[in-house]
Amino acid sequence: MSESKEVILELRDVTSAYGNIEALKGISLKVHKGEIVSIIGANGAGKSTTLMTICNIVPTVKGDIFYQGERINALGSEVLPTMGLCQVPEGRRIFPRLTVTENLEMGAFFRKDQAGIKDDMERAFEFFPKLRERRRQLGGTLSGGEQQMLAIGRAIMSRPKVLLLDEPSMGLAPLIVQQIFKIIEEINSQGVTVLLVEQNANLALQASHRGYVLETGSVVMEDDASALLSNSDIRKAYLGE
Amino acid sequence: MIHEFKKRWVSFGIGLIWLFVILWPLLGIKPEGLEFGTTFALWGKLAVAALCIMIVYELNVRGVFDGAKKAGSAITGSTRKAYAAIPQWLLLLILLALALVFPSMTGRYGHDVACNVLIYVCLGLGLNIVVGLAGLLDLGYIAFYGVGAYTYALLSIHYQLSFWMSLPIAGCLAAIAGCIIGYPTLRMRGDYLAIVTLGFGEIVRLILNNWMELTNGPNGLSGIKRPGVYWLDMTNGWTLEHFWVKKVWMYYYVILFIAICTIIAVYRLNYSRIGRAWEAIREDETAAELMGVNTFLLKLLAYASGAVFAGFAGAFFASRMRFVSPESFTFLESAMVLAMVVLGGMGSIPGVILGALALIALPEVFREFDLYRMLVFGGVMTVMMLVRPKGLWPAKRVGRRSEEMD
């Protein structure tokens, strides 16, 4: 992506920790408006922590996080979705004992425009027709793939500008994973910037414009997705060659 | 089939042996020496009872009762259909009418029990907000009841404030107490929360017990005023008459009024945005936060609003007993209210009401057993949780608002 594009989300030398254990050791990354950027890395590299730090669920120890030019380190987690920054957390974390519709409504919790919410519910059902069929079912009774769809649907109910996705492929059959990635690209084509965290590096990089490689809490490489895909070190380490 | 049959009876035998092993130390070890007679007598009775149950079970497995069951399910099916056909407002109206004429159908004792049930309905519904909706375990809930009771007691004794004036103050102070306990526990979950709330309940009880100047310690406070009621008197023109609530049936109407207000308030909260947010917090706190729910404020609000209803109930309790002492606010009471919520069905308003009815009224029925009352009670609870783990009247979670979307 060209440098002329507007930066919508930026991390500058961000450190964060669980108690005394440092999980992120000074991470810097940039996401431009309209991009799909992926963060790849092994289990425990700190990918989820990065997203949780952006959302201030895990507090930042050092460094700055900018969203649309504003420093958001100190903002409460619950404020960010109202600004258009929404996360689909690892493991989906839908509300199991709320119905599918209620789960979707929770995504629009902070919004008051009933008509707009109704439209967006329609839009979510168009993305995921399976959810329409199951709209009265409890979230916990859905299959893994359907729960992932519900989690993404719930997030887009907040009309995000930037969508943070944590391992959407986790534990799903290849066919469903492909379906979900297609929808992620579609959501992106409607103008939503996507920051994608994946262990499935191949899939993630194929869908993205750029990528970052994370190792034990530090960024070890960043490049265009196609360049990362053809990089021999990356192929060895993350693509199983 | 044969294999299962054998397995069942072997378990039965082992169970009986275990029972004996447990019973004997309880009954047979006496200061004057070891003794087997009483243990054998009781064990024999229990074994015969268990044998009868096993035989009934055996017959059931072999399909002896199938005919009767079919008839039974046909009956429940048709009553269910009839029930569904009656509009809900009519049912509510009938229930309300029954509640209103109840005092004329029973005596003093009945009124007494009914007052108790209604107090616990208020308590149960309040705790239901905290436990059932927001999913925060609270083992010290009775403390707010205590705060409400002592608030009215002190206001009445020292400032001659009337019951109705004190009621909102009692609610407010209970809510503040709710925030005080809520605040430090906001970052805690599960087991830790249980222990801290348990501690808080005990702290409040100990304060009531030891702050002699204010609460008169274990001796309690007496001389609390009755509630007064204004009544439109039409015998000689339209005049407002004031009189004191004296008879138990009058108290019944006061607490019925408070309980109905509580039910309406809790119902409204339940189906509001706030109620939905509480449920989201119960289901997954982090996910709720990521969806823009201010979990900090809403959890505080859950504690505070749960406490308000306990405060009201407490003020009523003080006015009815006209005496308060710390003894009424022990952990056992907290456990009792929690049991009502769980037994009735977490998050379900009719469930909690049924739970209160079951746990207050049924033990009255079992009064004959006296000594074994708590034993029967424990047994019933255990069986209930096995048979209906979601409670007597589980919360309907097939979204109301979702229906309206279509």
Ligand SMILES: Nc1ncnc2c1ncn2[C@@H]1O[C@H](COP(=O)(O)OP(=O)(O)O)[C@@H](O)[C@H]1O
């Ligand atoms: N809640 C937690 N408490 C303590 N340490 C944690 C917690 N969550 C993650 N970690 C640690 O932080 C590091 C990064 O974890 P995470 O971000 O989940 O990795 P990834 O998502 O890349 O698999 C790991 O070493 C992990 O053990």
Ligand SMILES: [Mg+2]
């Ligand atoms: Mg992860």
